[in-house]
Amino acid sequence: HSPYFNGANKSTEVDYVQVYKDVADLLEDNDYDDGSYGPVLVRLAWHASGTYDVDTKTGGSNSASMRFEPEALHGANNGLKVARDLLEPIKAKHPNISYGDLWTLAGVAAIQELGGPTIPWRPGRTDGTSAESCTPDGRLPDATKKQDHIRNIFYRMGFNDQEIVALTGAHALGRCHPDRSGFEGPWSEQPTLFSNEYFKVISEREWIKKELKNGGWQWVDKNNTDVMMLPAEISMFNDKEFRKYFELYAKDQDQFFKDFTNAFAKLTELGVPFKGDEKVYKFETLPVVVT
Ligand code: CCH
Structure with missing residues (x-):
């Protein structure tokens, strides 16, 4: 290690490129839906972010408040436990990543791995610690309306x-x-x-x-x-x-x-208090394996 290596600082670092690869690796499952967890991960990133209110500056992906009740139980979030649970082993492997960063990065990985565009992503979300960060029900769209x-x-x-x-x-x-x-x-x-x-x-x-x-x-x-x-x-x-x-x-x-x-980049960054010096990642998609 260089003389400038700072062991204490090192422990809080997250290898986001590896997180991307780990998400990409778990997408495929022939027994689930159409064979991929990608779509439900995209929905998780969207529902975590889409609670933002520009006037009160509340909601958004920053606090990952969907981990808590009542937000976890809001009707719009039905089924997203599947997505949250799926990412737990990745959180365990990379304990310093915040849930807000993990969920949004997973959405980006899913879009890219399923053939979509490269979406710039940067870390900076800090987890809330209690239900106080939950947003009121009704902030996400109701599909029965006009x-x-x-x-x-x-x-x-x-x-x-x-x-x-x-x-x-x-x-x-x-x-x-x-x-x-x-x-x-x-x-x-x-x-x-x-x-x-x-x-x-x-x-x-x-x-x-x-x-x-x-x-x-x-x-x-x-x-x-x-x-x-x-x-x-x-x-x-x-x-x-x-x-x-x-x-x-x-x-x-x-x-x-x-x-x-x-x-989508704007969506996932709504309400996130970036310091401004975060590295912006453009992740590479995994090589396609021909079998
Ligand atoms: Fe959506 N979405 N969505 N949606 N959504 C549903 C599923 C997905 C609306 C309603 C629904 C966005 C916008 C809207 C995804 C991404 C986005 C479902 C079915 C409903 C209902 C849920 C279920 O039964 O599993 C409405 C209304 C709007 C208003 O515009 C936006 C924005 C995004 C992301 C950018 C994805 C992906 C799914 C599929 C989830 C899955 O599990 O397959």
């Missing part, structure tokens, strides 16, 4: 219409679970591939209402019931201001990747 509700929710975080539509494109990934949200099915035919497919699907299919056993309803494709849309999403699609961005991203995957990168 576009005005979605606007209000995202304007409260500080996003504009273009950013809202770009972020929603994350629904290329994953699916709805009857035991989590009450809705069912994926938005795209390849729910473990991050692409602009969500925008193509919503613009190209003919949507019909389907009643659900729980009394609710959702949109399904008239000709291929494998894909679905939430009530809020078709309301958004039918909104003149939102529509231009749906059309733009359906045509232009590069523009979608660019705008999504900026919006």
